[in-house]
Each structure stands twice: as structure tokens, then as C-alpha cells.
Amino acid sequence: MSRQSLHGSLRPFPILRLAVADLRDEWLLSLCISLAIAAVLAPLMILFGLKSGAVEILRQRLVQDPRNREIRPKITRTYDVAWFADIKRRPDVAFVIPLTRGISSTVDAVNVVTGATGKLDLSPTGRADALVTENGSAVPKENECVLTAASAEELNVQKGDMVEIRTNRRVNKEFQSASLELKVAGVLDMRAGGGKIAYVLLPVVEAVEQYLDGQSVPEYGWTGTRPLARPEFDGALLVAGPEGLDPAYERKAVTDTGFVHLEKLDPSKMENVAGFKVDAAVWLLRPAGSTVRQENFEALKEKLRGSGIQIIPWVDSIPVKIHADDGRVFQASVKSIPVAGKESTPATPLIQTPDASQRGIPVIFPGKGKPSGKSDSIVVAGLGGDLVVPAVGISGSPAEGPVLMAADNAGILRQAISRQVERDPKTGEFLVVRRGYSGFRLFAKTIDQVDDLRRFLESKEIPVFHEGERINDVRTLDSQLSRFFWFIAGVGIAGAVATLAASLYASAERKSYELAVLRLLGLRRREIVQFPAWQGMLLTIIGFAMAVGIYTVASAVLGHVFQDQLHAGEHLTSLPPGPVIAIFFLLIVLALLSSLLASVRIFGTDLSEALREGSV
Amino acid sequence: MEWVYQLRNVIVERSKGGASFRLTIPEFHIPRGSFTAIVGQSGCGKSTLLDILGLVLSPSSADTFNLISRYGESFEIPGKSAKDLAQIRRHHLGYILQSGGLMPFLSVAGNILLARMLNPKTATDPEKTEELVFRLGLEDHLKKKPSQLSGGQRQRAAIARAVAQNPEIILADEPTGSVDKYTAAKIRDLLLQCAREQDIAVLIVTHDESLVSGIADATYSFELAQGGEGDLRSVLRKVA
Numbered sequence: 001m002s003r004q005s006l007h008g009s010l011r012p013f014p015i016l017r018l019a020v021a022d023l024r025d026e027w028l029l030s031l032c033i034s035l036a037i038a039a040v041l042a043p044l045m046i047l048f049g050l051k052s053g054a055v056e057i058l059r060q061r062l063v064q065d066p067r068n069r070e071i072r073p074k075i076t077r078t079y080d081v082a083w084f085a086d087i088k089r090r091p092d093v094a095f096v097i098p099l100t101r102g103i104s105s106t107v108d109a110v111n112v113v114t115g116a117t118g119k120l121d122l123s124p125t126g127r128a129d130a131l132v133t134e135n136g137s138a139v140p141k142e143n144e145c146v147l148t149a150a151s152a153e154e155l156n157v158q159k160g161d162m163v164e165i166r167t168n169r170r171v172n173k174e175f176q177s178a179s180l181e182l183k184v185a186g187v188l189d190m191r192a193g194g195g196k197i198a199y200v201l202l203p204v205v206e207a208v209e210q211y212l213d214g215q216s217v218p219e220y221g222w223t224g225t226r227p228l229a230r231p232e233f234d235g236a237l238l239v240a241g242p243e244g245l246d247p248a249y250e251r252k253a254v255t256d257t258g259f260v261h262l263e264k265l266d267p268s269k270m271e272n273v274a275g276f277k278v279d280a281a282v283w284l285l286r287p288a289g290s291t292v293r294q295e296n297f298e299a300l301k302e303k304l305r306g307s308g309i310q311i312i313p314w315v316d317s318i319p320v321k322i323h324a325d326d327g328r329v330f331q332a333s334v335k336s337i338p339v340a341g342k343e344s345t346p347a348t349p350l351i352q353t354p355d356a357s358q359r360g361i362p363v364i365f366p367g368k369g370k371p372s373g374k375s376d377s378i379v380v381a382g383l384g385g386d387l388v389v390p391a392v393g394i395s396g397s398p399a400e401g402p403v404l405m406a407a408d409n410a411g412i413l414r415q416a417i418s419r420q421v422e423r424d425p426k427t428g429e430f431l432v433v434r435r436g437y438s439g440f441r442l443f444a445k446t447i448d449q450v451d452d453l454r455r456f457l458e459s460k461e462i463p464v465f466h467e468g469e470r471i472n473d474v475r476t477l478d479s480q481l482s483r484f485f486w487f488i489a490g491v492g493i494a495g496a497v498a499t500l501a502a503s504l505y506a507s508a509e510r511k512s513y514e515l516a517v518l519r520l521l522g523l524r525r526r527e528i529v530q531f532p533a534w535q536g537m538l539l540t541i542i543g544f545a546m547a548v549g550i551y552t553v554a555s556a557v558l559g560h561v562f563q564d565q566l567h568a569g570e571h572l573t574s575l576p577p578g579p580v581i582a583i584f585f586l587l588i589v590l591a592l593l594s595s596l597l598a599s600v601r602i603f604g605t606d607l608s609e610a611l612r613e614g615s616v
Numbered sequence: 617m618e619w620v621y622q623l624r625n626v627i628v629e630r631s632k633g634g635a636s637f638r639l640t641i642p643e644f645h646i647p648r649g650s651f652t653a654i655v656g657q658s659g660c661g662k663s664t665l666l667d668i669l670g671l672v673l674s675p676s677s678a679d680t681f682n683l684i685s686r687y688g689e690s691f692e693i694p695g696k697s698a699k700d701l702a703q704i705r706r707h708h709l710g711y712i713l714q715s716g717g718l719m720p721f722l723s724v725a726g727n728i729l730l731a732r733m734l735n736p737k738t739a740t741d742p743e744k745t746e747e748l749v750f751r752l753g754l755e756d757h758l759k760k761k762p763s764q765l766s767g768g769q770r771q772r773a774a775i776a777r778a779v780a781q782n783p784e785i786i787l788a789d790e791p792t793g794s795v796d797k798y799t800a801a802k803i804r805d806l807l808l809q810c811a812r813e814q815d816i817a818v819l820i821v822t823h824d825e826s827l828v829s830g831i832a833d834a835t836y837s838f839e840l841a842q843g844g845e846g847d848l849r850s851v852l853r854k855v856a
Contacts (some may be wrong), residue, residue: 018719025721517711520717521673522702522709524699
């Protein structure tokens with residue numbers, strides 16, 4: 001006799017043990033019920049796995065291809081430096097870089113060894129450019145380029161080879177050419193696109209554009225003009241003799257000159273208004289737009305030829321800060337005054353036109369002291385940034401009040417208000433800094449952020465090219481397949497539950513005698529209810545586990561069959577845990593509900609009748 | 617005398633298929649440790665009486681219907697809830713059904729352990745159960761399923777389960793109905809032995825009067841009377 005067998009216990013979970021014992025006793029029947037559940041669930045899992053896997057593959061391919069995260073503007077407009085700084089700060093932007101004018105970015109390229117030639121588009125690149133870094137290359141350094149596969153093929157070059165880019169321009173009917181040798185730092189995968197493009201650092205692209213604009217690029221030894229700042233004025237003073245201004249000249253002054261308003265000024269107040277005295281009749285001419293330039297004065301001079309009227313460029317008071325050599329800062333305003341030899345007027349005082357090589361521009365400071373002879377500076381706050389100008393005092397000392405300077409220089413300061421101007425410390429020349437760029441290349445951090453960025457840019461009236469539609473197509477496919485799946489899943493789960501409910505009901509029917517005996521022995525209603533509930537859960541768990549096993553095998557077979565169509569790391573089927581766990585718990589709940597049906601059967605039978613009718 | 621059951625003027629009325637049956641129990645007391653027999657032909661009310669005593673069926677009326685535990689606790693059965701009745705069945709009643717009433721999916725040992733599962737506090741301890749198993753000759757059958765046992769072995773296993781439960785009374789419904797006479801006599805003797813040694817009242821319901829004649833402490837039978845329109849009246853009477 002096995003003593004141990006009588007020293008055991010059916011506790012804890014006595015009803016669970018009874019339910020398990022019953023399932024084990026009828027293991028073949030239990031297996032059949034579980035297999036019936038698995039037979040419904042396994043195809044559903046395979047279907048769901050295929051749906052998830054296929055969508056995930058499409059999504060991964062979308063995610064992995066940086067072109068799908070790229071956004072380019074549809075229209076050309078000026079994007080200034082501040083715009084780029086702002087967009088770069090957005091958390092969903094991984095990379096953004098300016099583009100120069102498209103027409104200025106095409107160059108001739110030559111393989112320096114073989115002489116193979118081709119036309120390439122230069123595209124700027126930089127650190128974190130996913131198109132370059134995720135397509136098999138590093139970002140090029142100075143004097144390097146990265147080529148697309150098509151451009152490398154045309155030039156017959158490989159990584160490490162040298163190519164020469166050439167750009168041509170026509171200046172005064174003369175053809176000019178500039179060239180630059182670049183080392184091929186890498187060749188991109190075909191995935192990066194079929195265009196013939198050379199990716200270079202932004203200064204190279206800017207240099208080509210500058211050269212085509214006729215400007216010089218000293219860094220590469222390319223000759224040309226410099227982007228000198230041109231004075232801008234708010235108007236012109238007309239100083240007439242004692243006979244006044246003939247009405248005919250009044251009309252001429254505002255006809256095709258860029259000037260439209262003529263206003264007579266009180267000569268006695270000129271010193272306060274303009275900073276210099278005038279002993280004659282004075283008119284102020286105002287332009288139609290915001291400012292006038294040298295060509296407007298040329299037109300005005302032509303119109304007033306022979307009138308004896310003096311024309312003096314006029315700049316409204318410009319608010320500036322004076323940074324004195326001793327560290328003090330003064331709020332001041334710049335006023336323009338005529339320059340001897342250029343605009344000969346009765347006005348005083350007259351100062352000499354500054355020489356470009358001087359240490360700074362000559363000014364008359366408002367203070368009563370003497371000029372220090374050292375470098376003070378004047379700072380103008382402009383839209384594009386501050387312009388700091390060294391100032392050499394002719395008279396006076398730095399203080400609050402009007403700072404007088406030659407009209408030409410005041411005109412430069414006037415220009416610095418509306419666009420960025422910088423001073424070349426070597427030459428003393430004022431150069432305009434480029435206003436901005438005509439386009440950009442931008443990469444979102446993830447494909448899910450492309451649409452947000454598109455909406456943001458379009459809200460700023462920047463229509464863009466993007467791959468949002470492809471991304472949305474995948475999402476729509478996912479959504480449609482999900483509906484399709486859930487519909488089938490619903491029908492399938494209903495089938496599985498029907499199988500389970502029928503099995504449990506039949507089991508309760510079959511076991512009515514045994515369950516009645518358990519009731520007779522004193523098991524309470526809530527204990528008896530647990531019997532079919534445990535059995536329903538166990539059969540569901542076994543069926544679910546079998547379905548997972550069948551899915552795993554089928555998944556491996558499918559993966560093997562379609563391995564040629566899959567990239568490394570891709571799986572044709574994948575089961576996301578979330579929905580699978582949700583379905584599992586749904587089945588458990590439904591199994592419990594099914595067991596309720598069995599319970600109804602158990603308690604619907606009269607106990608004494610069940611005892612009489614049953615037999616072992 | 618210590619009583620396990622006290623019934624006075626208990627009436628049960630049942631109707632089925634248009635015919636009615638009325639069982640009257642004028643006076644029925646079962647002493648502790650006694651061997652009581654209920655005899656009678658089919659349809660006389662034996663099963664109805666057993667259902668009443670097994671707390672499976674509630675009487676239509678009763679002046680007295682009490683179950684008294686060995687600790688002196690008296691349970692007045694009428695008016696008890698289904699939950700309370702289940703508790704009383706669990707702790708105070710043992711059953712042996714015609715076919716044994718064993719769980720077919722449990723081994724003999726499992727069926728005996730079921731008693732301990734139901735009454736972990738009051739059930740007999742493992743050593744006593746072991747002794748009982750020896751006495752019933754089941755020691756070689758503990759791992760077998762009921763379907764692997766003979767009719768007599770099944771009934772012995774059912775006796776073991778009932779006794780292991782340590783109830784106030786064992787209600788045996790035709791326990792010898794499916795065995796030969798020799799085995800029936802052995803089963804009867806085992807039940808009698810339980811009553812005497814374990815101080816458990818045993819009530820045996822049988823159609824075979826000879827099985828209990830001269831052996832039972834008290835024997836009851838039914839007086840049958842035909843009412844109108846197929847109605848049947850039955851009254852429990854002590855015959856020995």
C-alpha cells in the first residue's frame with residue numbers, strides 16, 4: 001500500500017485539483033477540445049502575424065529609408081538665417097540645411113585621372129544628414145564630396161578618387177571659369193536616389209552661387225566683385241537760391257525719379273533738424289518706397305539740371321549706441337551731413353570724405369570734449385544683426401546726442417537697419433551679407449513626425465514635397481487589414497467560444513451525476529461553479545498554447561519559404577504582444593462566461609433526480 | 617439516549633405527471649451509533665425519506681426535524697438556507713449511494729482524501745484512515761480508479777470515504793443493490809461494524825428485508841394507501 005497516497009491532500013485549490021483530475025482522466029477528450037480551440041486560434045494568429053509582419057516590414061522599410069523623412073519646399077522663396085535657426089530648434093527636426101538657387105548649383109565635373117565628364121547638381125550636406133550617413137557614407141569634409149551612385153558611375157570614380165568641379169559665368173561678354181578639386185569621400189547606395197548629385201559642405205555650394213553672381217571667392221582664388229553695401233537714403237534735401245524753386249522743377253523732381261513727396265522746410269530750423277545751417281530755401285523730397293539709392297539721385301540730378309538747385313542726400317535720424325573707448329555706452333542718433341567736394345552747399349560744418357583705409361569712419365561726436373584719437377565705435381541694431389562700425393572723432397567727444405557723419409556713411413548705416421551689413425576690417429569696406437537661401441532640405445526625426453512638420457510648414461505657407469502619402473498609405477493599409485483581421489478574429493473567437501461553451505455544457509451534462517454527488521457531499525454553489533470555470537480556463541490556456549506552437553512552426557516555415565524576399569532582420573510574421581495578450585484575456589473571460597452556461601445546467605437539475613439517474 | 621435525528625409529524629408531498637405522493641413520518645428517531653434499516657418495495661417512499669434525511673428535499677411540514685451533533689449542537693432543519701444545508705451535509709452526513717457515488721476521475725485514495733478536503737478539521741486523521749483502509753481490504757486498490765474496481769470494492773471504497781468524513785450518520789441508499797448476496801452481507805457487516813466502533817449512526821435503505829432482519833437495531837417500513845385519482849399515501853412505521 002502506498003502510505004503516501006493517504007497522507008496527501010487535495011488542498012490548496014481543491015476544486016482546481018478536482019477539475020484538473022477530471023481533465024486528466026478524460027485526457028483524450030480534453031485534448032480534442034483544446035485542439036478544436038487551437039484549430040480556430042492558430043489560423044487567426046498566423047493571419048494576424050502576417051498582417052503585422054507585412055505592415056511592419058513596409059513600415060521598417062519606410063523608417064529605414066531616410067528619403068521618407070525628407071521634406072523639401074515646393075516653392076522658391078527667401079529663408080533667412082533666423083528661419084533656419086528657429087526650425088532647427090524644433091524637437092521633430094533631425095537635420096535642416098539651406099539650399100542655394102537651383103540654377104546656380106549645376107556644375108561640370110571631371111574625373112581628374114580618366115577625364116570622364118558629367119554634369120552634377122551640388123547639394124549641401126552637413127553633420128546628421130541622414131541621406132548621406134544612412135546610405136553608406138560619412139559626411140564630406142572641406143574639399144571633399146560624396147557622390148550618388150549614378151554620378152559616381154558617370155564619372156567612373158570610387159571612394160578616394162579626385163574629381164574637379166567647374167562652373168562658368170559670363171561677365172561683360174567674357175566667359176570666365178572657376179574650378180575646385182574635391183576628393184570623393186563616399187558613394188551613396190542606390191537607395192539614396194538616382195539623381196546625379198554631389199553632396200558637399202554648404203560653403204562650396206555658396207561659393208559656386210557667389211561666383212555665378214559675379215562675385216569673388218577669395219578662399220578658392222576665384223576672382224570677381226565684392227558684395228559692397230550701397231548707401232540707402234530716406235530722401236533728398238533740395239537747396240535753392242534766393243529766387244526759390246520753379247514750379248516746373250517741382251513737377252520734374254517727382255516725375256520718374258523715385259521721389260514723390262515734396263515738402264518745404266524752414267531754413268532757420270535746419271540746424272536742429274539736420275545738424276547743419278542753411279541760408280536758403282530748402283525742400284525735402286521723400287521717396288515712394290522706403291528708401292532711395294544712388295540711381296534715384298542720378299535721375300533727380302538729370303531732371304534738375306540747369307536749375308542751380310543743390311541736392312543733398314538725407315537720412316532720418318538713426319538710433320545708435322556709442323561704445324566709447326573707455327567702456328562707456330551712450331544712446332545717440334546719427335544724422336547725415338553733406339560732404340565737401342561732393343555736395344557743395346552753404347552748409348557747415350564740412351568734413352572730408354573718409355578714406356577706406358582709415359581706422360574708422362569720421363564722425364562729429366556731440367560731447368564738448370576733444371576727440372580722444374582712439375577707437376570708439378558706433379553700433380546699429382539691424383534686422384539681420386548688429387553692425388559695429390569703428391568711429392574716428394573729428395571733433396567732440398562721445399556723449400548722448402546727435403552724431404554727425406558723411407551722408408554716404410549714414411546711408412550705409414541706414415541700409416544696415418533693413419539687412420545685414422558687415423565691415424571688412426582689412427579693407428574697411430562695407431559688405432552686404434546674403435539675405436538668406438532659396439530653399440532647404442529637412443529631415444524629420446521619425447516618419448511619424450513628417451506629417452506634423454508638413455502641417456507646420458504649410459501653416460507658414462510653405463508647401464512641401466514629402467513622403468507623407470506613402471506613410472499614410474501604409475497606415476491606411478494597416479488600418480484596413482486590422483479591420484479585416486478583427487472581423488475574422490471576431491468570427492473565429494465566436495467559433496472558439498461556441499466550441500468551448502458546447503464542450504463545457506456537454507461536460508456538465510455528462511458529469512451531472514458526479515457534480516450532484518459533490519453537491520450532496522456538501523460543496524457549496526460557489527465551489528461547484530468553479531469546477532467548469534477552471535476547466536474552461538485550463539482548456540482555453542492549453543488551446544491557446546497549442547495555437548502559439550502551431551503559429552511558431554508556421555511562422556518559421558513561411559519565413560523560410562519567403563526568405564529571398566526579406567532583408568536582413570525582417571520577419572514575414574510578427575505577433576505584437578499587446579493584441580495577443582488582449583485576445584488571450586478576452587478568451588479567458590469568454591471561457592468563464594461559457595462555464596456559466598454549464599453552471600446553469602448543473603444547478604438547473606434537481607439534485608435528488610441527478611443522484612437517482614446517474615450511475616458509475 | 618443520544619439522538620442523531622429527531623423527526624415528528626414530518627410530511628412530504630410530491631407530485632409528478634398529475635399523480636401525487638404523500639409521505640408521512642409520525643415519529644422517527646435515530647440514536648447515535650445505531651444501525652437502522654428502512655425496508656420496502658419500490659415506490660413506497662424509501663428514496664423520498666432518504667432525500668429528506670439527506671437534506672436534499674425539504675419537507676412540506678414538520679413538527680420536529682432536528683439533527684443533533686455529537687457535541688450537542690442541534691440543528692433545526694426546516695427554514696435553513698441552501699448554503700446552511702450544504703454546510704450541515706458537509707460536516708455531519710455521510711453518503712453511500714447504490715453505485716458507490718465515487719468520483720470516477722479520482723483514484724480510490726483521491727476519493728477517500730475528498731472527505732478530508734471537505735472536512736479538514738473533523739475528518740479522521742491519516743493513521744485512522746489507513747487502518748480503515750486495511751480493515752476494508754482496500755490497501756491494494758488505492759491507486760485504482762473506481763471503474764477498475766468490482767461492485768463490492770466500489771462500495772467498500774464508498775464506505776471508507778463516508779467513514780473517513782467522520783459524520784454523525786451515514787445514509788446508505790441500496791448499498792448492496794448491485795452486488796451478490798455474499799458481498800452484500802459483507803458490506804452490511806462493515807456498515808454495522810462502523811456503527812458500533814466509530815459511534816456513527818448508520819441508516820441503510822434496502823428492498824432486501826432479509827439482509828437486515830435480526831441485525832438492525834430498528835427496522836422501519838411503509839404503510840401504503842391508494843388515494844383517489846392515482847394519488848398514493850405512505851406512512852412510515854417501525855416494524856422491528
